Amino acid sequence: MLQIKNLYVNVGDKEVLHDINLHIDDGETHVLLGPNGSGKTTLLMTLMGFSNYTVTKGTINYNGEDVTNMHANERAKRGIGMLFQRPPTISGLKLGKMLTAISRTKQENIPELAKSVHMDKFLERDINKGFSGGEIKRSEVLQLMIQNPDFVMLDEPESGVDLENISLIGTTIGTLLEKDKHRANRKKSGLVITHTGYILDYLDADKGHVMCDGQIRCHGNPREILKDIKQRGYKECLECRHT
Amino acid sequence: MPSHITTPELSKVDQERLVQSGIDLDMKNRCGSFLQMDQDVVHAECSQEGIEVLSYAKAFEKYAWLKDYNWKMISPDKDEVTKYVAAQKDPKGYVIIAHKGSSNILPIQACLFLGKDQIQHVHNIIIAEEGAELHIISGCTSGAHVGKGGAHYGISEFYVKKNAKISFTMIHNWSENIEVYPRSASVVEENGVFLSNYVCMQPVKKVQMYPTATLKGANSVARFSSIVIATPGSLMDLGSRAILEGVGASAELITRAITKGGTIISRGHINGKTAGTRGHLECKGLILKDGVIYAIPEIEGSVVGTELSHEAAVGKLAKDEIEYLMSRGLDEDEATATIIRGFLDVKITGLPEALQKQIDASIDEAEKSGF
Numbered sequence: 001m002l003q004i005k006n007l008y009v010n011v012g013d014k015e016v017l018h019d020i021n022l023h024i025d026d027g028e029t030h031v032l033l034g035p036n037g038s039g040k041t042t043l044l045m046t047l048m049g050f051s052n053y054t055v056t057k058g059t060i061n062y063n064g065e066d067v068t069n070m071h072a073n074e075r076a077k078r079g080i081g082m083l084f085q086r087p088p089t090i091s092g093l094k095l096g097k098m099l100t101a102i103s104r105t106k107q108e109n110i111p112e113l114a115k116s117v118h119m120d121k122f123l124e125r126d127i128n129k130g131f132s133g134g135e136i137k138r139s140e141v142l143q144l145m146i147q148n149p150d151f152v153m154l155d156e157p158e159s160g161v162d163l164e165n166i167s168l169i170g171t172t173i174g175t176l177l178e179k180d181k182h183r184a185n186r187k188k189s190g191l192v193i194t195h196t197g198y199i200l201d202y203l204d205a206d207k208g209h210v211m212c213d214g215q216i217r218c219h220g221n222p223r224e225i226l227k228d229i230k231q232r233g234y235k236e237c238l239e240c241r242h243t
Numbered sequence: 244m245p246s247h248i249t250t251p252e253l254s255k256v257d258q259e260r261l262v263q264s265g266i267d268l269d270m271k272n273r274c275g276s277f278l279q280m281d282q283d284v285v286h287a288e289c290s291q292e293g294i295e296v297l298s299y300a301k302a303f304e305k306y307a308w309l310k311d312y313n314w315k316m317i318s319p320d321k322d323e324v325t326k327y328v329a330a331q332k333d334p335k336g337y338v339i340i341a342h343k344g345s346s347n348i349l350p351i352q353a354c355l356f357l358g359k360d361q362i363q364h365v366h367n368i369i370i371a372e373e374g375a376e377l378h379i380i381s382g383c384t385s386g387a388h389v390g391k392g393g394a395h396y397g398i399s400e401f402y403v404k405k406n407a408k409i410s411f412t413m414i415h416n417w418s419e420n421i422e423v424y425p426r427s428a429s430v431v432e433e434n435g436v437f438l439s440n441y442v443c444m445q446p447v448k449k450v451q452m453y454p455t456a457t458l459k460g461a462n463s464v465a466r467f468s469s470i471v472i473a474t475p476g477s478l479m480d481l482g483s484r485a486i487l488e489g490v491g492a493s494a495e496l497i498t499r500a501i502t503k504g505g506t507i508i509s510r511g512h513i514n515g516k517t518a519g520t521r522g523h524l525e526c527k528g529l530i531l532k533d534g535v536i537y538a539i540p541e542i543e544g545s546v547v548g549t550e551l552s553h554e555a556a557v558g559k560l561a562k563d564e565i566e567y568l569m570s571r572g573l574d575e576d577e578a579t580a581t582i583i584r585g586f587l588d589v590k591i592t593g594l595p596e597a598l599q600k601q602i603d604a605s606i607d608e609a610e611k612s613g614f
Contacts, residue, residue, distance in 0.1 A: 048570050076572040088563045093585030101581050102571040
C-alpha cells in the first residue's frame with residue numbers, strides 16, 4: 001500500500017528527516033515510536049502532503065502511484081487520512097458543517113456517527129474551539145469515520161484522553177482499520193505514533209519502528225520494542241546507528 | 244394574508260435584485276411590506292394585528308402625536324444628509340408602529356429601490372410600544388442600470404419602549420456607482436431589546452453610517468452585528484455606538500469584515516455611563532486581497548462598575564486551516580470558501596429563523612461568486 005524510499009524532508013531550511021525507508025502492506029498496522037522531537041509528526045505531515053514539509057529527495061508511493069508531489073486533498077481523495085495531534089481551531093466553522101463538507105458520499109448519518117463518539121453535542125460548536133484533549137481526538141476520529149480512508153495515520157491518538165475515552169477511541173479506530181475482520185481479509189492499513197502504547201490494546205499492530213534524530217533506527221515487534229523503551233528509555237536507540 | 248407585491252415596471256433582472264436584498268415578492272414569509280421605488284411609495288400594508296406599516300405622509304395624517312417622534316433623536320442640522328432630508332417638502336419613507344403587546348414572528352419587509360440617477364431620500368420612524376415585538380428586514384437595492392449613479396439618504400429613528408423588542412436587519416445590494424448615507428438612532432427603554440444587523444456583500448461606491456443606540460432603561464440591551472465584504476472601489480465607513488445609561492444595560496457590537504480590495508473603516512464606540520453596565524466590541528477582519536481594514540474600536544467608561552471590553556483582529560486566511568480541510572479531501576478553493584463562510588457565520592441571538600436564513604442566503608450568494 002505505502003512505499004517510502006530514501007526520503008529526505010526539510011522544514012524550512014532545516015533537514016529534519018534523513019533517508020527514511022518504510023513499507024506498509026495492505027491490512028498492516030505499523031507503530032512509530034521515538035523520543036519527542038525525533039521527526040515522527042514530520043513524517044506523518046509529509047505523507048499527508050502539508051506544504052511546510054518539503055521533500056528534497058526520495059519518493060512516496062501509494063498504491064503503485066507516486067504521490068510525492070501531490071497536494072493534501074489529492075492524497076485524501078486517494079484514501080490517505082490522518083488524525084492530528086493538534087489540529088487548528090477554525091473560528092466560526094461548525095464541526096457539523098465541516099463534516100457535511102468532507103462527506104464524500106453525502107449519505108452518512110452524521111448525527112448518528114457523532115453520537116457514537118459522544119460528539120453529538122459539539123456539531124454546532126466551532127471546530128476545536130475550547131475542546132478538551134479528549135474532545136479533539138473524538139472530533140478527529142469522527143472526521144475520519146466520515147472520510148473513511150484506506151490508509152490511516154494516527155498522531156498520538158491517546159494523548160490527553162482519559163482512560164474511559166481511550167477505550168472508545170481505540171475501539172473506533174480499530175473498526176476504521178478493520179480490526180474486527182480476520183487478518184487475511186483486512187485491506188486498510190495504519191501508521192500510529194504512540195508514546196504510551198495504550199492504543200495498541202485496540203489496534204493489533206504488526207510492526208514497530210523507532211525513529212531517532214530524523215532516522216528510522218530499528219524495526220521489530222511493536223510490543224517488544226515498547227517494552228524495551230519502557231525499561232531502558234531511548235538512550236540506547238539514540239546511540240544506535242543501525243537501521 | 245397580505246397580497247403579492249406587483250412591480251410590473253421592473254425588469255426581471257431588477258426583480259431578482261430585490262429578491263437578493265431579502266425581499267419576498269410572494270409574501271410567503273412576511274407579514275407586511277413597504278416598497279418605495281425612487282420617490283414613489285408603491286406598497287404599504289401589514290396583515291399582523293396590532294402592527295401598522297404606513298407611508299410617512301399617511302402616518303402623519305393619521306396620528307398627530309407622531310410629531311413627538313419626528314427628528315427627536317437625530318438633529319436635522321447634524322450634517323448635509325440630514326439637512327437635505329429635513330428640507331424636503333414632501334418627505335418619503337415609512338412609519339412602522341407595533342402597538343402595545345403586539346408581535347410578529349414573520350418579519351415586515353421594507354424595500355427601498357433606487358432606479359434613476361438621483362438622490363433617494365427617506366425618513367423612517369419605527370416604534371415598538373410597551374411589550375411589543377417587531378421584526379423588520381430592510382432590503383435596499385438599485386436597478387441594474389442606474390446610469391451615472393445615485394445616492395440614498397436615509398434617516399431612521401427607532402423607539403423601543405418598556406419590555407419591547409425591535410430587530411432590524413438591513414441588507415444592502417447596491418452597485419458600484421451608488422453612495423449611501425443612512426443616519427439612524429434608537430432609544431431603548433427598560434428591559435427593551437434592540438437588534439440591528441447589517442449585511443453588505445455586494446459592491447457599493449460608498450456607505451457611511453454610524454447608528455447610535457441610547458440604552459436609557461434599566462436592563463436594556465442593544466446588539467449590532469455587521470457582516471460586510473468590500474470589493475475594489477468600495478468605501479465602507481461603518482460604525483455603531485451604544486450609550487449605556489440604564490442600570491444593567493448591556494451592548495454588544497460585532498463586526499466581520501472582509502476586503503477583496505476595497506476599504507472598510509470599522510468604527511465602534513461604547514460609552515458606559517452607569518454602574519452595572521456591560522459592553523463588548525468585537526471586530527474581526529480578513530484581508531483576502533490588498534485593501535484596507537481600519538478598525539477603530541473605542542470604549543469609554545466614566546463610573547465605577549461599568550465593564551467594557553474590545554477585541555479587534557485583522558489578518559489573512561491561515562494556511563494550516565486551509566491545509567487541514569484539504570487533508571480531509573476539500574480542494575483549495577472549497578477549503579478557502581468553507582473557512583470564509585465560517586468567519587462570516589455570526590449567529591444572532593433572538594433573531595427569527597426567517598431572518599437568519601435571509602442573512603445566510605446573502606452569504607450564499609457571495610459564496611457562489613467565489614467570495
